[in-house]
Each structure stands twice: as C-alpha cells, then as structure tokens.
Amino acid sequence: MLDRLAPVRQAQWDAAMATLREIDPGNPNLTEVATPGSAPSQAALDRLEAAVKAAAIRRVADRVMPGGVPIGVVGSSPDIAVLPGGEKAATELFSYLQVGTKPYDSDSSKTIVQLPQNGGFLTLRPRSRSGAPAIDINVLGITLKRIHFRWERDGCPRPFH
Amino acid sequence: MVALDRFINECLEESKVDYVGLWQIAQTTRERFGAYTTEDARELSLKVVRRLYEKGLRPGDYWGSDFNYWPDEGCQAALDRIEREWIEAGADPNLAEPICWFAPHPG
Numbered sequence: 001m002l003d004r005l006a007p008v009r010q011a012q013w014d015a016a017m018a019t020l021r022e023i024d025p026g027n028p029n030l031t032e033v034a035t036p037g038s039a040p041s042q043a044a045l046d047r048l049e050a051a052v053k054a055a056a057i058r059r060v061a062d063r064v065m066p067g068g069v070p071i072g073v074v075g076s077s078p079d080i081a082v083l084p085g086g087e088k089a090a091t092e093l094f095s096y097l098q099v100g101t102k103p104y105d106s107d108s109s110k111t112i113v114q115l116p117q118n119g120g121f122l123t124l125r126p127r128s129r130s131g132a133p134a135i136d137i138n139v140l141g142i143t144l145k146r147i148h149f150r151w152e153r154d155g156c157p158r159p160f161h
Numbered sequence: 162m163v164a165l166d167r168f169i170n171e172c173l174e175e176s177k178v179d180y181v182g183l184w185q186i187a188q189t190t191r192e193r194f195g196a197y198t199t200e201d202a203r204e205l206s207l208k209v210v211r212r213l214y215e216k217g218l219r220p221g222d223y224w225g226s227d228f229n230y231w232p233d234e235g236c237q238a239a240l241d242r243i244e245r246e247w248i249e250a251g252a253d254p255n256l257a258e259p260i261c262w263f264a265p266h267p268g
Contacts, residue, residue, distance in 0.1 A: 109225025
C-alpha cells in the first residue's frame with residue numbers, strides 16, 4: 001500500500017534531526033535511525049519532535065537558570081533578572097539562546113524567535129521602557145521571564161544567591 | 162491570596178521600569194497558581210488585570226517601540242476586550258500574540 005505521507009514524514013524527520021544537532025550535538029536521540037529504506041513512522045517522528053522540544057527548552061533553561069537559579073541579580077520579582085553589560089551582553093546572550101529557533105518577527109525595535117515544536121518564544125528588545133535592553137522569555141516551565149541589561153554605570157541590586 | 166497580592170506588587174514594581182505583558186500574567190497563573198487550561202489561566206489573569214487596573218495600570222498595544230494605550234473606557238471594558246480576544250485566540254497570550262501589555266496610567 002502506497003504511503004503518500006512517507007516523504008513528508010521523512011522531511012520532517014530530517015529537519016528535526018538537523019535542529020536537534022544544532023541545539024544539542026550530544027543528544028542521544030541523534031543516534032536513532034529510521035528503518036533503512038523506509039520513512040520513519042509517525043510515532044517515531046512524534047518521539048523525535050518531543051525530544052527536540054525538550055532539548056530546546058533545556059538549552060534555554062540551562063543558560064538562564066543553571067541549577068534552577070536565575071542568572072544575574074533579582075529584579076522587581078523572582079521572575080525578573082538584571083545583568084550588567086547593556087546591549088552587547090544582551091545581544092551575546094540572545095545569540096546563544098536563539099540557536100535552533102525560527103525567526104518569527106524582527107525590526108529595529110525587537111526580534112522575536114520561536115522555539116521548535118511550539119516550545120515558546122524569546123524576544124530581544126534593544127530598548128525597554130526604561131531605555132535599557134531586555135530579553136523576554138515566554139517558555140512555560142522557565143519561570144524567569146525577563147532579563148534587563150543595565151549599563152555598567154547603573155549598578156545592580158541584590159543578588160539571587 | 163497572599164501569593165496573588167505578592168504577584169500584583171511584583172507587576173506594579175516591574176511596570177516602573179518596563180511594560181508588563183499579559184503573557185507574563187498568563188504564564189504565571191499556570192506556574193504559580195495552578196491554572197491548567199487556558200480557561201483557568203484566563204479567569205485568574207482577569208482577576209490580576211482587575212487588580213492592576215485598580216492600582217493604576219492600563220492596557221495597551223506595544224511591540225518594542227511606542228506604547229499605544231487602549232481607549233480608557235473603564236475597567237470592565239478592558240476586561241471584556243481581553244476576554245473576547247483571548248477566547249478568539251483559543252490559547253494563552255504569548256510574545257507573538259500578546260493581546261496587550263500594561264503600563265502606568267498616562268495621567
């Protein structure tokens with residue numbers, strides 16, 4: 001019986017593997033291979049895509065909340081962090097976080113990217129309301145939702161630790 | 162109630178330096194207050210929004226540059242609009258489709 005969706009699943013599988021390789025080169029799911037000569041089953045594809053989503057969320061979480069503790073110092077709430085370094089630090093961190101994501105929208109006032117498999121959204125805003133850059137983290141399960149990047153001259157409030 | 166009061170105060174503090182997104186409120190209802198479905202999140206978020214409105218925050222559209230306040234037709238009108246747009250979306254607001262953000266009353 002002809003499996004008309006086989007090429008679609010194969011393409012999705014290849015894309016998911018490429019994304020996973022980018023996000024987490026050591027991920028054990030990268031060694032999983034579909035049956036030689038045939039496209040992956042939908043169940044196998046679902047498992048792989050779930051692994052990609054988990055890896056993408058873990059990559060962000062491990063960077064902004066290593067060991068479950070937010071980086072930087074506490075802002076207006078436990079969900080908000082403050083880091084020094086201004087735009088340079090914000091851009092560097094965002095460059096790391098956006099690996100494996102898809103561009104969603106971008107202009108001079110913001111960049112929005114989407115994590116794979118509807119894992120959530122991240123934004124970089126060069127100027128928040130206070131004027132300093134900010135990264136927003138809209139990923140369910142990552143309780144840190146925003147990082148403000150102060151200019152060095154502004155100093156920092158009390159630390160998380 | 163103490164936890165909700167604390168969250169309200171956190172939003173008010175954050176509004177002094179940056180806009181507070183409805184997405185932040187929605188996500189917090191799930192992470193801190195046990196909202197499981199988007200209906201739960203909406204119900205709890207609207208309670209938070211009401212309190213924020215009473216404390217002087219107002220909703221508006223924002224995407225990185227200017228903040229455009231919604232016409233201020235009172236708290237209930239704001240709640241109704243948020244509820245309507247949330248139901249239409251069928252999912253929690255997020256950074257891509259935030260419905261609204263909050264900033265201190267312009268006056």
